[in-house]
Amino acid sequence: MLKVSDIAEKVGLDIGVKGELNKDITGCYISDLLSDVMANSKDGELWITLQTHPNIVAVAVIKGLSGIIITNGRFPEPDTVKKAESENITIFTTHKTTFEIAGLLYNMLK
Amino acid sequence: MKIKDSIEGCFQLMGGDFTNAGAASSELKSTLARLGVSQDAVRRAAIAAFEAEMNVIIHAVAGTMHYVITTEEVKITLTDMGPGIEDIELAMQEGYSTAPDWVREMGWGAGMGLPNIKKNADKFKIDSVVGEGATLEITICIKKG
Ligand SMILES: Nc1ncnc2c1ncn2[C@@H]1O[C@H](COP(=O)(O)OP(=O)(O)O)[C@@H](O)[C@H]1O
Ligand SMILES: [Mg+2]
Numbered sequence: 425m426l427k428v429s430d431i432a433e434k435v436g437l438d439i440g441v442k443g444e445l446n447k448d449i450t451g452c453y454i455s456d457l458l459s460d461v462m463a464n465s466k467d468g469e470l471w472i473t474l475q476t477h478p479n480i481v482a483v484a485v486i487k488g489l490s491g492i493i494i495t496n497g498r499f500p501e502p503d504t505v506k507k508a509e510s511e512n513i514t515i516f517t518t519h520k521t522t523f524e525i526a527g528l529l530y531n532m533l534k
Numbered sequence: 535m536k537i538k539d540s541i542e543g544c545f546q547l548m549g550g551d552f553t554n555a556g557a558a559s560s561e562l563k564s565t566l567a568r569l570g571v572s573q574d575a576v577r578r579a580a581i582a583a584f585e586a587e588m589n590v591i592i593h594a595v596a597g598t599m600h601y602v603i604t605t606e607e608v609k610i611t612l613t614d615m616g617p618g619i620e621d622i623e624l625a626m627q628e629g630y631s632t633a634p635d636w637v638r639e640m641g642w643g644a645g646m647g648l649p650n651i652k653k654n655a656d657k658f659k660i661d662s663v664v665g666e667g668a669t670l671e672i673t674i675c676i677k678k679g
Contacts, residue, residue: 459646462581463653475641479588482556486563486584488577503553511560 425449426532428491428514431470435528436518437493440500443514447490452529454522458483465489470529472522476500481507481515491515495522537569541603547587549595549616552640558599559584566608571676578654579608579674585647586670590614592637594667607656610672618662625660626652 429445431437450468455461456475465471467488473480476498484492491514494500500508500515508515518525543565545558563580571579583599590597594616602609619625626648633643652658657673 456641457644457646458641459585459644459650462585463646463650467577473641477640478553479555479640479642482560482584485560486556486580 428470431491431529432516434532435525436520437516437525438518440494440515440517441505441508441513443491443508443512445514447514449490449533451533452526453489454526462487472525472529474498474522476504478503478507480504481511481513484513485511489513493518493525495520495525537603537605539604541565541569542601544598544600547590547594547597547599547612547614549591549593549597549614551591555588555591556584559587562599562601562610566603569603571603571608575608575674575676579610579672582651582654582658582672582674583610585651586610586612586672588642589647589670590616592633592642593617597667605676607676608674610670610674612670612672613667614669615667618664618666618668619660620662620664622660622662 425448428447432439449470452470453465454472456473461483465487468490470491471489472493493516495518497519562583566576594614597614600611624630628649629645631643631645637643655672656675659671662668
């Protein structure tokens, strides 16, 4: 199974916060609505979003997600970085769009 | 499972405190996992607790989250001071939300919180006095074995 540590190089992502890199990636969920992620993402999935505020880390912790990818050249807020570091959650950033990242991940994860 | 009689805890919640949102629910989640509660019950309790915690932060002024863990169940009670919920049936409908625009821009306010609490809880009860606040009682059964 693909690990969080494999993904940066394979997809061309920048690492914003280095969390637990040894986690298995079970799939991927895409949404900018946090309650939708709360309802429909599954344990171990990577989450692609445009949201950058600290609550994304809380959602990832509660749902047991393997990491967060912030797309479109956005960066996590300073409080988000602090929280991700203390909770050991990996955050990737990229200038690519959500569509491009999803396309690259799709064939690796399906 | 490592529970003798019962284990209790309580957290203070502040309306508008988005930065610390989720701290109470994450701690409850870790406590349940540490006690050896089944993964399914841990997951459901964490999701329900978090959406209820967010509602206090989004919609109320202040509140508390109290939990009691026994060998049979986890009971999570959230009590808040705030506007309360006028029409509980309406609030329970998927997609209904009174969250302001700036909260929606954060990706909250999709009106999916209460329905998701109901989905994950084995028992769920809301009491509210308009203008005073709301009380949510969430029960998650812990399967034996
Ligand atoms: N603790 C609360 N105090 C006051 N109103 C609440 C509370 N919790 C929920 N509500 C009301 O119920 C609605 C639906 O809640 P929910 O399903 O969690 O959706 P959301 O939080 O996304 O608006 C809220 O928009 C709000 O009007
Ligand atoms: Mg809500």
